[in-house]
Amino acid sequence: MNTQNAPWTVAFDADSACLSLQHPSGAAVTGTLAFQRGDEQWRVGDSRDAVPQRLALLDTQSNVQGYVHVLVQGSRLEMLVHHRTAQFYAGTLSFHGTATLGSTTFACRTSAPTGGSQVVQLASGPADSALNETLFDIDSDTALRFAGATVSLASKQDSFTVTLTARIEDADCAALAIELLPDYYRSRYVPYYTPIDRQRCPSPPTGWMSWNTYFDQAGAEENLAEARVGAEHLQPFGMQTWSIESWQENSSTLPVRDFHNLDRSAHSTQFPEGMKKLADDIRDLGFQPGIWTAPFGTGNRAFYEAHRSMFLHQANGEPFTNWCGRYLLDPSQPEVREHMREMHRVMQEEWGYEFFKIDGMSGRSHGYSAHFFERDEVKAAFRDECPNPFELCVQAFREGIGADSVFLACQGHYTGPEAELADASRIGGDIVHPNKPSDWNNLLSQGRATLNQLFVHNIVLYMDPDTLLVGDHHAIEQARVTTTIVALPGQLTFAGDKLGELTPERMRLIQQSLPVCDVRPLDLFPIFDMRPVWDLKISRPFGQWDVVALFNWEDEAHAISTPLADLGLPEGSYAAWEFWTASDLGTVADELALEVPARSVRLVALHPLADHPQFLSTDRHVTQGGVSLLDCQWTGDALEVELDLVSGHAFTYRFRVPEGFAFLGAEAETGFAPEACLAGQILSIRLTATASGPAKLTLQFSR
Secondary structure, three states, rough: OOEEOEEEEEEEOOOOOEEEEEEOOEEEEEEEEEEEOOOOOEEEEEOOOOOEEEEEOOOOOEEEEEEEEEEOOEEEEEEEEEOOOOOOOOOOEEEEEEOOOOOOOEEEEEEOOOOOOOOEEEEEOOOOOOOOEEEOOOOOOEEEEEEOOOOEEEEEEEEEEEEEEEEEEOOHOOOOEEEEEOOOOOOOOOOOOOOOOOOOOOOOOOEOHHEEEHHOOOOOOHHHHHHHHHHHOOOOHOOOEEOOOOOOOOOOOHHHHHOOOOOOEEOOOOOHHHHHHHHHHHHHOOOEEEEEEEEEEEOHHHHHEEEEEEEEOOOOOEOOOOEOEEEEEEEOOHHHHHHHHHHHHHHHHHHHEEEEEOOOOOOOOOOOOOHHHOOOOHHOOOOOOOOOOHHHHHHHHHHHHHOOOOEEEEOOOOOOOOOHHOOOOOOOOOOOOOOOOOOOHHHHHHHHHHHHHHHHEOOOOEOOOOOOOOOOOOOHHHHHHHHHHHOOOOOOOOEOOOOOHHHHHHHHHHOOOOOOOOEEEEOOOOOOOOOOEEEEEEEEEEEEEEEEEEEEEOOOOOOOOOEEHOOOOOOOOOEEOOOOOEEEEEEEEEEEEEEEOOOOOOOEEEEEEOOOOOEEOOOOOOOOOOOOEEEEEOOOOOEEEEEEOEOOOOEEEEEEEEEEEEEEEEEEEEOOOOOEEEEEOOOEEEEEEOOEEEEEEEEEEEE
16 A cells, blocks of 8 residues: 555555555654454455555455555544454554654643543653653644554654554454644644743743732842842752842832832832842842833823823723723833833843843733733724734833843733743732732642643743742641642742741752753643642653652542552552652552642652662652752662762762662762661662762662
């Protein structure tokens, strides 16, 4: 069979049973077809009649006993296996081969599981899961989805191994299917689909901002005092940005709508030396300076009166008002958008800010601009006809801050132009209400927004779940919950506590979130329920492991459990370690189950059980090795380990030593001295470095 069934080109070589599929998009799938009936291996060959587009199942006597019908409908290709008339045997059609799609392709899942699921999948590195059925290429926004009775995808260096099966005796499972889905995000969820600009913003931003602790009371003095603490305790761990919140000349008194948001005048007593000097001071401390703006309106009546024609008015002549201001700009006017562009240009070019949190954008009601500009009464008030006012405003912001500045849209919607022009997106409401401490309901909202929008994270936009607050307004268990919500999926990570007031235990939570691990979703669809199991699959050249969060969202203790099959893990035994309680869970098979206290989380590392000493966990970071374990090789009598250490800070790395091995000792490079402790099968190595950076460690064993 050699056919051109637009758009697929299908070629089949009967001698080798090799099937080759080519798509104009560049997608290619090549492999062999086989059929197994009981103990008999049948051949798949050319059809022996004049019927086009089908292959034959040939038994051990070379008789045709069934067919594989190749059906092409648009970009979907299906291979239906069925009996020849009057046959009723059982058997399995299989395809085993390789697939390629693009240079930024990863395996994932695009079909939401029927009947609900309690698991959400994430990955760092080219991780594999038995739940994956799709290849997705970020650059081209193209998905290649596979279907069958079983689907198995495995990552290789430049391609993916594909194994599909179909059951001839079960009509529901009798087909193999390959479907190319062009514009996967653009045609479904993200009309402005544009991959993240990783030259400008290679990873989710990290930093500190004052709002959720100081609200409208943080001036230059408070910001710099906090920055000095951050430079000592957090910058060595990867914190990059210090972002200034309310700074306008009257911004010491809420609400935001009263702020003079369209002026460039700083609050005279809170910022007496101006905003440029503050940016310079922040940069001198080693941070990238950031600034908050709300540029859609103002509370400054004098500015309004001086520029009355630039503002929106109701039919009765009164100015429109919402969260953004007492007086709201008319976005249809080019001169208004020029004002937006120019105010941000000054902040970037003349003041020196490099990170911009632009507020009042896309929210959940007409209090925010994307919704507001869509209302009929507002469009009727535009001076000029303008079908896309919000998009033009966002373009003006990007032009103003320049091509190299980082743009956090607050809130940002993946359904809007932020997906094309911004780098990161606030995904929900504030983690606190003004002048009130954060509470459990705020954390639930943070978790819900994360789950719902996770599927675009690190593809279209970096998600911002709002600041990570770990102070004693939360019990330690709840502080661990928000740390896990923010850090395990690799979200934008900004601290927001008064850092000097944090205990070492609480400061450690922020340190264990930095730097941000490079994590992407494996479930490429929105999630609307509070799933209790978050499975991060970590793949490195030296090994693969899972870090599984078990959340108890309820007000009473519960056992949280999941079959390992629901994590996409192969059958077998796994060594398990719980991060927050530093507990050895021994060996896990079939099911992971833990009693989790109310409003708490447990974080379990799962490693396929090895027959030699193996890495198990570290308290350095919530990913338990995802950012700090650079290499780990078993040589036959030693583990050769390379770690990324932080000067002056102690970390513990834990290893499993199976029966039959004796630990002989640890050798390290100069610059740190390992302290070893063996308890049962758990070897703990405590390290304190005198210099930051990679360091090598050798653990010697005998049998």
